[in-house]
Amino acid sequence: MPNFFFGDKKDDKIILEKEETTHLKVIKKNIGDYVEAITGDGYFYRTKVIEINKKNSILSIVEKNKSKKEYFPKIHLILGMSKWDRMRLIIEKAVELRVQSVSVFKGQKSNQNYKSVEKFEKIIIETLKQTGFPKIPNFNFVDLYDTKKKNTLVLDFEQNIDFKTAIESIKDQVNILIGPDLGFSKNEKEFFKENKFDIVSPGDTIMRFETAAIYTLSTINFIKNRL
């Protein structure tokens, strides 16, 4: 499995912060050695180590290659705030399954209230490094009621359209809306009904919330030959 260094690009250099610098030392890289780096901008960088300090290190860019793979249709995952281990799992798998963006909302039944994007971005970057992908997905907090009906599939038990048909009908873009782990409130379900959202269920079999999300992302990738 590849492991890329993740840093900040400044002109023709990439700056690694403390944690990445430690990793550089752990794998015994010295000044003059070559390493692969990503910065989240869609490019793979081949670089040469030119400085290793206590708190950071500096890589000089030798070669720049654009990621060849385009992941299409575009997937936007919208996720209700849930227990951290489950959130972490879904976001990790969503990045591996190459979603283009992730939004998180506080549902009425959410028993968590995350305020900082940092811990989410840390998981995203860790997964990009380990699975060799150079483009960082967008991440933000949203209000559930700002979600538009168009191109959105809500995952819930009380479906109103067929899962398979819905997955096969996806065109250029899809929003997958799920959770939180404790489910949607009565008001939230009414919002979906009043606004005629497409509601799908991955099957009669009871799945945990995170499994339903990973299952759905997997099937979209398979049907659309996306990976």
Added chain:
Amino acid sequence: MPNFFFGDKKDDKIILEKEETTHLKVIKKNIGDYVEAITGDGYFYRTKVIEINKKNSILSIVEKNKSKKEYFPKIHLILGMSKWDRMRLIIEKAVELRVQSVSVFKGQKSNQNYKSVEKFEKIIIETLKQTGFPKIPNFNFVDLYDTKKKNTLVLDFEQNIDFKTAIESIKDQVNILIGPDLGFSKNEKEFFKENKFDIVSPGDTIMRFETAAIYTLSTINFIKNRL
């Protein structure tokens, strides 16, 4: 999400061990109350609590219903010993995605050597309870070299047949062979080649080992309309 009690069936009674008895007390069930129970035999039991002791409790069976759902094709997951958190995750998701059996082998690159089935069975039972399924999948340790070519798909990067075609061609039964997390050894790969195993890759995108497994199980369920 349902939560069933898991116990041992003895005639028309179900015996709950200590941990399940504690759970019974936590949710404040008393003698005379009704609870739902499973024993792994394929039936859902409606029961009445007749004894609550320190170390166990006894439920009397009131009604017995067979699980209506048959999961077909049958899936047998064969998994290389890997880090525990990854093993745990795959087995949990495999049970949710209703595999009929799980086998675990020690690959040459496995850095773990599990000897006891107990910790595996504990995860399996926990997942059955939480996702309401009454039939316990088989679990055992196997030798990789005892795997037969017939009906087996090996998940690896160096595929020799098309993933989509392979998934669509599955008939009554399939063995999904994967891992360990550090990959197959040279000898193991030669064994697959010499014996002409079908080797598939879920895509060009690099996935972690557990993600490839969950992705593959998801696609089989979707294509075969299995859940």
